[in-house]
Amino acid sequence: xxxxxxxGGLILIFLAALTWGELQASIxxxxxxxxxxxxxxxxxILIAYFFMHISRLWxxx
Amino acid sequence: xxxxxRSAERGRAGIWVFFxxxxxxxxxxxxxxxxxxxxxxxxxDQQLGLLVTSILLASSFFMYLxxxxxxxxxxxxxxxxxxxxxxxxxxxxxxxxxxxxxGHLQPTDGVFGSVFYAMTGLHALHVASGVLxxxxxxxxxxxxNYSANDHFGVEACAIYWHFIDVVWVFFYPxxxxxxxxx
Numbered sequence: 001x002x003x004x005x006x007x008g009g010l011i012l013i014f015l016a017a018l019t020w021g022e023l024q025a026s027i028x029x030x031x032x033x034x035x036x037x038x039x040x041x042x043x044x045i046l047i048a049y050f051f052m053h054i055s056r057l058w059x060x061x
Numbered sequence: 062x063x064x065x066x067r068s069a070e071r072g073r074a075g076i077w078v079f080f081x082x083x084x085x086x087x088x089x090x091x092x093x094x095x096x097x098x099x100x101x102x103x104x105x106d107q108q109l110g111l112l113v114t115s116i117l118l119a120s121s122f123f124m125y126l127x128x129x130x131x132x133x134x135x136x137x138x139x140x141x142x143x144x145x146x147x148x149x150x151x152x153x154x155x156x157x158x159x160x161x162x163x164g165h166l167q168p169t170d171g172v173f174g175s176v177f178y179a180m181t182g183l184h185a186l187h188v189a190s191g192v193l194x195x196x197x198x199x200x201x202x203x204x205x206n207y208s209a210n211d212h213f214g215v216e217a218c219a220i221y222w223h224f225i226d227v228v229w230v231f232f233y234p235x236x237x238x239x240x241x242x243x
Contacts (some may be wrong), residue, residue, distance in 0.1 A: 001133045010063075012122040019114055023107070026238035031102065033095075036234040038221060043230045050125045050223045 069213040078147040100240040110237035112157035120149035121226040128219040135208040143199040150192040194218050
């Protein structure tokens with residue numbers, strides 16, 4: 001279980017870093033929509049790990 | 062496949078069908094934002110936006126922890142994580158409804174007000190129902206329900222919560238960051 005918790009924690013750190021980067025990118029680019037959408041897509045992909053981990057759709061019974 | 066596994070399988074399929082309908086709903090709100098606001102946005106409290114976003118991301122981690130814990134029959138960690146997830150969900154609601162809604166932007170303030178309240182309002186409604194979902198699952202867990210082999214309720218709750226988080230991942234920049242503040 002500790003390995004799974006570690007992976008989840010790492011994902012949370014990446015998510016926090018991306019959120020901070022998103023805010024900085026917004027300031028630097030005056031709110032560029034394509035760049036900020038890219039950040040959202042990366043964050044959604046990271047959160048998808050939580051979905052994939054918990055969903056038995058990706059796990060053998 | 063056992064009857065329990067078959068039942069969970071059907072439940073999972075139902076959840077994903079439900080999410081497809083939700084994607085259309087939230088997608089429509091995002092389209093509305095881009096159509097009406099274009100490359101502009103209202104001047105909102107950036108620190109509060111960052112704070113509520115961080116709270117919701119952290120809550121997703123605790124929900125993940127809760128599901129992982131019950132998957133390993135670690136009941137105490139499961140219950141504590143569910144409790145923390147609910148607390149963070151409530152904190153998010155307080156941040157959005159209690160503080161952001163109490164700011165200078167009102168629902169009657171043209172397209173900025175109407176779109177902002179429609180997006181945050183519908184999302185907050187989902188967060189509130191998610192908190193109720195967590196409370197229900199948490200109470201059932203306290204009464205001894207769920208185990209490593211039988212915890213579809215926890216799984217469904219976790220999927221729902223992560224979905225709400227993903228929606229906010231797109232709503233946060235759309236409301237707070239994209240375009241020029243006017």
